[in-house]
Amino acid sequence: MKPSKExxxxxxxxxxxxxxxxxxxxxxxLHAKEQLAKNDYLPKIIGGxxxxxxxxxxxxxxxxxxGEFYLKISGRHFLNKGPAGGLINALQNKFL
Known part of the structure; x- marks a missing residue:
């Protein structure tokens, strides 16, 4: 069974x-980890x-x-592609 996104x-x-x-x-x-421990809304945590x-x-x-984690959480798996989509594409080659 695949683990949850959280x-x-x-x-x-x-x-x-x-x-x-x-x-x-x-x-x-650490701030994000605390939010996850409190079961805050995942899209809000990822967005933050x-x-x-x-x-x-x-x-x-x-x-x-x-940097690799940033690219992962900024991808479609976690967020909808928005204004940061171009930035993510530009940075992708730097970290991958």
Whole structure:
């Protein structure tokens, strides 16, 4: 059985939390983890993650694993393609 999107995101966050990540990345991921633990609305959590990670991605300040996670949560699997779609396509080659 395929895990739920919530479980998938939580597992990804737990895997990403590493000592060599930036304080900004850690703060953003821990906030999302707290929201998941409270069973907040997943699209809101994913949207918040994407919104908070986007400026770091545009400035090339994401570690490679967090950059890959950003692309994943910004994709159609988690969000509808919106205004950030062009940015996501532009950044895709950088992290994949």
């Amino acid at each position: 479980t998938e995101v939580l597992t990804d966050i737990d895997t990403l939390l590493a000592p060599d990540m930036s304080d900004n990345e850690r703060e953003i991921l 993650l994407a919104d908070r990670l986007s400026p770091l991605a545009m400035q090339s300040q994401l570690t490679k694993p967090v």
